[in-house]
Amino acid sequence: MAHRYDINSALLRDLKVPLDGRTSSSHSATPKQHSQGPSVSGTAVIGVAFKDGIVLAADTVGSYGTLCKIRTVPRLLKVNKNTVLAMSGDYADFQFIEQHIGKQSIRDFNSDDGYEWSPKSLHSWLTRVLYNARSKIDPLWNSYVVGGYETETNRPYLGGLTMLGISYTSPYVATGFGRFIAQPFLADQVEKNPELDEKTARVAAIHALRLLYYRNRESSNKYQLAVVTKDNAVVEPVKEFETAWDTALMIRGYD
Template sequence: MDHFPTNWGRPRNDAFDAYGTYPLHVRPQNEPKDTFDHGVQRTQQPIVTGTSVLALTYKDGIMMATDNLASYGSLARFKDIQRLHPVGEYTVVGAGGDMSDFQYLQHILDDLIIEQEVNTQDNHKLGPAEVHEYLSNVMYARRSKINPLWNSLLVGGFKDGKKFLAYVDLLGTTYSASTIATGYGAYIALPLLRKAVEGRENTLTEEEARAIMEESLRVLFYRDARSLNKYQIATVTASGTSISDSIKLETSWGFAEGIRGYGSQTQ
């Protein structure tokens, strides 16, 4: 199992046989028939994947951003995918990794809200800390069954005057920070977010936070081959959750003309 998120969506050499020359799932002759049920399979790698999720804390709450691309391997297949999901009144979940697994998580989170807030009718509203705890248990339970949900998730929210931002992945690994990024963004965008945000969490305005996020997304579009110049931003404040419509990122490739080996340059 490949746990490295930046490799998700790319065929593994030990499990990919383009020409069907080797029956990968044939039971060995000396293996008893009752030790493996061919009706039970485990996902060995994600298929349709989303890339980075970025999040930061600012003066009024939490801001999270993703692009709208879901890639089929190296093919930019689906270009209008929303990878931000509101959970109740106080929380937004952003996902990278396998999109079908994320759809499954969306269903169980929606069921959780119905069970806890609608059916129970005790006036208790789930906050981001509870949603994160629930997801961490779900992810760890699936990992323990050797059948993980191939996602890296960011959970951000604002409840009772407190900001919350945390991470959980397919292994059940969790941590919290004022700036978090998943996928390739953990290498390229996270240093930019840390430099711009750390120490300013209680003074950074929403306009400044949005400018920082857009610049980080622009850098990712230039550098990450699995990203797209079309994105959404979510904010969670005392006023509630808000997820924007798709926004086109203004980009320019003019700087590349000065790079040796680009375009028609020969020297």
């Protein structure tokens, strides 16, 4: 019994808690800390590879919890002429990453050595950043999709990242709720036509967003597309796809 008391006493001393259970004045002056969590966030991101490049798509809503607070939040970032980054998750953490990418891009420009971010190098760097943050129990609450064109291999590159720093490459990618709703549809499209062209990839990406919009209250029918080819990367202006709710009366099972 005495041995048990000694262990508990040592534990309490390490935690700086008095043995009598009362809180000291120094302990009460410690700032109150809250668990980390996203505030304004974005939903799923879609990525589709076609034979000459990559199509990325995301809606533009920023949700505060379950409230669609901001309707025009861009979540596609053009890094350079060969690379585009898309994000789902906490928007503040995305801005943090965006600032670091901007600083590194300035350093590369000032070095004037011809080096700049490639899709593969950005994907690798983000993997290390997210894994390092989660290892410190301070994760960045984002999932990313990196799309671009690798000039060295002369092939399109599409990679995904989770907030835990788990990275992967695939001919199609969907984050968040899109993994369950949009990804099966994209897999079916790619299996039917392995050599997609740009037009087919664009249609598939927009249709995937439409599937999510009908099933996710935090989604929006306002969206952005980014198309990356060997020649350039273009982030298009915000557009809006048409919706039809006539079939809603026939749907069952979502009550």
